[in-house]
Amino acid sequence: xxxxxxxxxxxxxxxxxxxxxxxxxxxxxxxxxxxxxxxxxxxxxxxxxxxxxxxxxxxxxxxxxxxxxxxxxxxxxxxxxxxxxxxxxxxxxxxxxxxxxxxxxxxxxxxxxxxxxxxxxxxxxxxxxxxxxxxxxxxxxxxxxxxxxxxxxxxxxxxxxxxxxxxxxxxxxxxxxxxxxxxxxxxxxxxxxxxxxxxxxxxxxxxxxxxxxxxxxxxxxxxxxxxxxxxxxxxxxxxxxxxxxxxxxxxxxxxxxxxxxxxxxxxxxxxxxxxxxxxxxx
Ligand code: C2E
Ligand code: MG
Ligand code: MG
Ligand code: MG
Numbered sequence: 001x002x003x004x005x006x007x008x009x010x011x012x013x014x015x016x017x018x019x020x021x022x023x024x025x026x027x028x029x030x031x032x033x034x035x036x037x038x039x040x041x042x043x044x045x046x047x048x049x050x051x052x053x054x055x056x057x058x059x060x061x062x063x064x065x066x067x068x069x070x071x072x073x074x075x076x077x078x079x080x081x082x083x084x085x086x087x088x089x090x091x092x093x094x095x096x097x098x099x100x101x102x103x104x105x106x107x108x109x110x111x112x113x114x115x116x117x118x119x120x121x122x123x124x125x126x127x128x129x130x131x132x133x134x135x136x137x138x139x140x141x142x143x144x145x146x147x148x149x150x151x152x153x154x155x156x157x158x159x160x161x162x163x164x165x166x167x168x169x170x171x172x173x174x175x176x177x178x179x180x181x182x183x184x185x186x187x188x189x190x191x192x193x194x195x196x197x198x199x200x201x202x203x204x205x206x207x208x209x210x211x212x213x214x215x216x217x218x219x220x221x222x223x224x225x226x227x228x229x230x231x232x233x234x235x236x237x238x239x240x241x242x243x244x245x246x247x248x249x250x251x252x253x254x255x256x257x258x259x260x261x262x263x264x265x266x267x268x269x270x271x272x273x274x275x276x277x278x279x280x281x282x
Contacts, residue, residue: 028079030065035089039064042096043266047116047237047259050251052279056114056148058259059097060266061089081122090123094133098140098147100269105146110274116148116178121155125162130169137175148176148199153185156195167196178237183225193232200229204240204260207250214249223253230254244278251280 034040040063047056063071080086097115104110123129137144149170156163156179167177178199179192183206192200202225209218222238229236238250241260250258263277 024079027071027076028083031063031076031079031083031085034063034065035085035092039066040089040092041268042093042100043268044100044115044272045259045266046264046272046274046277047257048263048277049257050255050280052277054113054274054277055257056116057272057274058116058150058266059093059118061093061118077120081120084122086120086122087126090120091132091136093117094136095140098137098142101146102140102142105143112146113274114146114148114176116150118150118180119155121152121158124151124155124166125158130166130173133170133175134173144174145176148178150178150180150201151197152180153182153191156191157185160191164195171196181239183221189228192228192234197234199235199237200225201237201239201259202226202255207238207240207246207260208242210246210249212245214252219249219253222250226253226255247278247280 040061042059043062044057044059046054047058049055061073061077063073063076065071077086080089094117097117101113101115104113104115126132133147133149134144137147151163151167156167170177176198177196178201179195179197180201181203182192182200184203202222206218206222206225210216210222211218214223226236235256236254237257237259238246238255239259241247241250241258241262243262246260247258247262264273
């Protein structure tokens with residue numbers, strides 16, 4: 001717990017908090033160097049449609065720390081956000097992913113593959129964010145139709161009017177928009193109808209709470225999300241699909257696309273296998 005010790009000063013008495021803060025401070029310093037030292041890279045994870053075709057890949061950032069090994073994005077993205085490093089970092093991700101998208105689009109077998117990129121709030125809130133993305137795409141030679149931006153609810157709600165304007169601008173350029181982690185915020189339902197998303201991603205926490213058949217309450221929620229999204233003209237991607245059974249049951253409820261360890265883990269480019277994957281029986 002923080003105790004206020006006079007103006008602008010906060011002291012932490014709890015040793016556990018102390019060590020979390022120390023680690024965080026160290027990581028922030030090291031993260032600044034990580035970008036220059038090329039310790040960062042992108043993994044890609046497949047999104048597979050009902051016929052088992054890989055229609056899209058999500059770019060997921062990885063930090064290979066020289067001593068501590070792989071540091072999960074959950075840990076360093078917040079640091080990058082707070083320190084402002086997320087701006088150059090996000091730009092780097094955008095450049096790398098667009099460059100790869102252009103390569104895929106130039107090959108007949110992967111011509112229509114899409115790339116999804118996670119966007120953080122601070123990145124999105126920049127006044128020239130739309131122009132930045134469009135510049136990066138054009139520079140890479142990729143067609144904007146292949147790019148999908150994954151936005152979260154909290155990002156959109158940070159400034160709803162501003163988000164709407166930017167989203168419409170992206171749509172006009174042919175870029176797709178996905179609502180990531182859907183269902184984890186409490187106002188998702190109310191806002192979804194007002195926002196021009198192409199796609200909704202059901203958060204993996206829902207998928208992972210599901211049981212062996214359609215009888216559990218989680219399935220009622222998932223079915224409601226799928227039906228609502230479809231009625232709004234949006235497609236549905238399920239995140240965190242780990243088992244054959246989850247894949248099967250989600251398919252029965254009409255889910256359009258599947259992402260998760262059952263279909264493939266996030267891997268580096270050289271290990272990415274885009275060939276036909278598991279199929280939902282018609
Ligand atoms: P997210 O966008 O919701 O990404 C999905 C996360 O679920 C990824 O975690 C992925 O590895 C994980 N996942 C996929 N399938 C399964 C599964 O079957 N089971 C389980 N348990 N997990 C699965 P990851 O790679 O650790 O990324 C975590 C979060 O970090 C992402 O969540 C995203 O919010 C953020 N992130 C990752 N890369 C970037 C980036 O380039 N920019 C920004 N702003 N955020 C990023
Ligand atoms: Mg995502
Ligand atoms: Mg997600
Ligand atoms: Mg998530």
